[in-house]
Amino acid sequence: MAKLQVAIDLLTTEEALALAAKVAPYVDIIELGTPLIKNMGSAVITAMKNAHPDKLVFADLKTADAGELEADIAFKAGADLVTVMGAAGDATIIGAVKAAKAHNKGVVVDTIGYPDRVRRAQEVTKLGVEFVELHAGLDEQWTAGYSIQVLIDEAARVGVPVSVAGGVNINNVTAVVKAGAKVVVAGAAIYGAENPAEAAKELREAIDAA
Numbered sequence: 001m002a003k004l005q006v007a008i009d010l011l012t013t014e015e016a017l018a019l020a021a022k023v024a025p026y027v028d029i030i031e032l033g034t035p036l037i038k039n040m041g042s043a044v045i046t047a048m049k050n051a052h053p054d055k056l057v058f059a060d061l062k063t064a065d066a067g068e069l070e071a072d073i074a075f076k077a078g079a080d081l082v083t084v085m086g087a088a089g090d091a092t093i094i095g096a097v098k099a100a101k102a103h104n105k106g107v108v109v110d111t112i113g114y115p116d117r118v119r120r121a122q123e124v125t126k127l128g129v130e131f132v133e134l135h136a137g138l139d140e141q142w143t144a145g146y147s148i149q150v151l152i153d154e155a156a157r158v159g160v161p162v163s164v165a166g167g168v169n170i171n172n173v174t175a176v177v178k179a180g181a182k183v184v185v186a187g188a189a190i191y192g193a194e195n196p197a198e199a200a201k202e203l204r205e206a207i208d209a210a
């Protein structure tokens, strides 16, 4: 069964905790977005893990260097999963994996901006990462002509464990799951909804029915 990850791209701990409280019954992974962590520091990771010890807390660090050091900070703060950029060197990913092993946690590689996401996903899987995020970031999503179909097609042929992020919503979530995504990431479709709990519930039901 695919997991549902809510991406919290809000800016304060208070807002993040309020959203998480509404959607927690329907999600498996709570992602603290990069702008949120930059704004609030690692204290937001601790606050979220304390509030939801039964959920996987995903710190979207988007680390590009000093992999072991940055991952260690987040794991000590309570993160279960951290992200490292696929565009970073293998040494950075290997360092983060070393920190993850020391804490019995995991590393996710984010492929934002990487020209060949499928090839990089296959490469970094061999470095011991938990899974790879096939990801079109917010800027790419706002570029004319963007379609999540490109990620769906990549998920169907990648052959290694992946999540898909980049505009997942109720209209495309079934195709994302059927393409084989192990984790479905939804940000704006949940935090931007009039009723975030209802939006998360609908995504959960669609994933379970796919």
Ligand SMILES: O=C(CO)[C@H](O)[C@H](O)COP(=O)(O)O
Pocket: 007, 008, 009, 033, 034, 060, 136, 137, 138, 141, 165, 166, 167, 168, 185, 186, 187, 188, 189
């Ligand atoms: O990591 C992110 C941007 O870098 C977002 O959290 C991710 O893209 C999911 O959000 P959305 O569903 O709104 O695309």
